[in-house]
Amino acid sequence: MEEREVPLIFEISSEGRVGVEPPDSDVPVVNPEDAIPGRFLRGDIRGFPEAGEAGCVRHYTRLSQKNFGVDSGFYPLGSCTMKYNPKVNEDISRLAGFSMLHPYSPAELCQGALALMHELSMYLSEISGMDSMTLQPAAGAQGELCGLFMIGAYFKDKGRPRKKILIPDTAHGTNPASSSLAGFDVVRVASEGKGILTPEGVKSHIDKDTAALMLTNPNTLGLFEENIKEIADIVHSRGAFVYCDGANLNALMGFMKLGDMGVDLVQLNLHKTFSTPHGGGGPGSGPLGVKKILAPYLPLPRIRKKGERYVLDFKGEKSIGRLKAFYGHFSIMVRAYAYIRRIGGEGLKHASEAAILNANYIKERLKKDYHLPYDRTCMHECVFSDKYQSRFGVTTLDIAKRLIDYGFHPPTVYFPLVVPGAIMVEPTETESLSTIDGFIDAMKSIAKEAVEDPALLKNAPLTTKTSRVDETMAAREPRLRWDIKG
Numbered sequence: 240m241e242e243r244e245v246p247l248i249f250e251i252s253s254e255g256r257v258g259v260e261p262p263d264s265d266v267p268v269v270n271p272e273d274a275i276p277g278r279f280l281r282g283d284i285r286g287f288p289e290a291g292e293a294g295c296v297r298h299y300t301r302l303s304q305k306n307f308g309v310d311s312g313f314y315p316l317g318s319c320t321m322k323y324n325p326k327v328n329e330d331i332s333r334l335a336g337f338s339m340l341h342p343y344s345p346a347e348l349c350q351g352a353l354a355l356m357h358e359l360s361m362y363l364s365e366i367s368g369m370d371s372m373t374l375q376p377a378a379g380a381q382g383e384l385c386g387l388f389m390i391g392a393y394f395k396d397k398g399r400p401r402k403k404i405l406i407p408d409t410a411h412g413t414n415p416a417s418s419s420l421a422g423f424d425v426v427r428v429a430s431e432g433k434g435i436l437t438p439e440g441v442k443s444h445i446d447k448d449t450a451a452l453m454l455t456n457p458n459t460l461g462l463f464e465e466n467i468k469e470i471a472d473i474v475h476s477r478g479a480f481v482y483c484d485g486a487n488l489n490a491l492m493g494f495m496k497l498g499d500m501g502v503d504l505v506q507l508n509l510h511k512t513f514s515t516p517h518g519g520g521g522p523g524s525g526p527l528g529v530k531k532i533l534a535p536y537l538p539l540p541r542i543r544k545k546g547e548r549y550v551l552d553f554k555g556e557k558s559i560g561r562l563k564a565f566y567g568h569f570s571i572m573v574r575a576y577a578y579i580r581r582i583g584g585e586g587l588k589h590a591s592e593a594a595i596l597n598a599n600y601i602k603e604r605l606k607k608d609y610h611l612p613y614d615r616t617c618m619h620e621c622v623f624s625d626k627y628q629s630r631f632g633v634t635t636l637d638i639a640k641r642l643i644d645y646g647f648h649p650p651t652v653y654f655p656l657v658v659p660g661a662i663m664v665e666p667t668e669t670e671s672l673s674t675i676d677g678f679i680d681a682m683k684s685i686a687k688e689a690v691e692d693p694a695l696l697k698n699a700p701l702t703t704k705t706s707r708v709d710e711t712m713a714a715r716e717p718r719l720r721w722d723i724k725g
């Protein structure tokens with residue numbers, strides 16, 4: 240066997256070793272065969288690892304130390320808003336009254352949790368300028384899907400179903416994916432020279448079969464869609480809706496409300512903007528806000544306040560039904576609620592302000608070293624490309640990998656698709672000037688290396704245990720079990 244620094248859990252396995260000793264059962268023992276039909280019973284699990292407690296804890300702790308997270312360093316992943324999450328939010332979400340609550344407790348026994356959800360919905364409605372909010376969606380993409388189901392239900396209810404969703408070419412991949420999952424046809428709208436949508440562009444694609452325009456503001460180039468009001472008027476004049484992907488509210492909070500700009504539906508990513516942890520496929524939360532006209536189609540149950548009591552309302556003929564088990568990811572809501580309450584409206588505004596300032600600072604300081612395809616004031620993120628470096632055979636991937644040697648997580652790369660070799664940097668408001676300057680210095684130094692020693696960049700990262708892995712193979716043919724060869 241080849242030598243590895245960290246053995247696989249299967250390699251430290253030793254037959255018969257156990258890590259837990261559950262107490263003796265205090266209820267009568269039942270044979271599984273007597274209680275569960277045989278076909279549902281699992282037989283032996285071949286190669287199942289057996290390890291002691293210490294071995295197991297050390298194994299996973301060691302693995303976790305090979306990871307990179309917002310708690311270990313700067314993580315400027317554009318579009319993802321990997322900002323630092325205050326630990327006090329973690330403490331609050333773990334209060335026993337929240338964390339030990341059964342998710343199907345009757346309303347009379349969970350008034351506190353319902354009050355929190357109700358208030359959070361109101362705060363988010365206020366922040367986004369919407370009339371009603373559902374907290375059920377488990378992530379941004381599910382919020383999109385929820386909104387699209389509702390749009391579909393609306394037109395069906397009116398007796399004239401519509402088929403098309405217009406989506407700009409800068410959109411996040413989830414937008415067209417959610418649209419087709421909800422049964423719509425996607426019509427691609429090109430962003431013009433300035434990197435934003437134009438009223439003419441929208442006009443030339445919209446027709447009587449258009450159900451909605453799905454846009455992102457600020458868009459994925461980090462640019463503000465300046466024509467949004469005019470565009471919304473065009474969409475509304477054709478009886479269609481404006482859906483805004485609000486995953487990136489980090490630039491707008493406290494400054495402007497999407498509802499005031501003509502947006503009819505918007506999902507917010509609590510796990511981005513509202514300072515709750517995300518990444519690695521962990522739980523998220525993508526509340527969806529809508530204008531009055533769409534409220535009857537919101538998922539059930541709705542949380543309502545009757546006098547001083549909170550109730551779960553399961554009635555609603557037009558509702559698209561339940562979207563998610565329980566009421567969504569409650570503990571993420573607690574963190575977002577704590578975050579909003581702690582910093583307040585002024586704090587949210589200040590967060591957006593600092594996020595925008597930081598992104599523009601990076602843009603200005605790096606634009607001589609890296610090609611900046613859209614040289615205008617950006618919002619909370621800025622997009623460079625590898626155009627200058629590619630002359631020396633150095634690509635965006637090489638630059639990203641080299642950043643790891645400098646101690647930084649790479650930015651988002653090769654997205655948005657409209658910029659070849661895109662490098663999308665989102666610093667967020669939670670980073671200090673010295674961290675940001677350190678990142679800028681590293682980027683400048685890499686730009687210099689690209690000229691002087693391109694071969695070095697081709698092999699980066701040089702300081703990590705593994706360097707370049709075959710990412711396609713890792714995604715397409717993951718080897719998750721030790722005993723499966725090949």
Ligand SMILES: *Cc1c(COP(=O)(O)O)cnc(C)c1O
Pocket residue numbers: 318319378379380381411413414455459484486487508523525
């Ligand atoms: C992150 C993101 C999404 C998807 O959100 P998930 O919570 O990952 O499903 C959609 N649109 C934009 C612009 C995003 O940045």
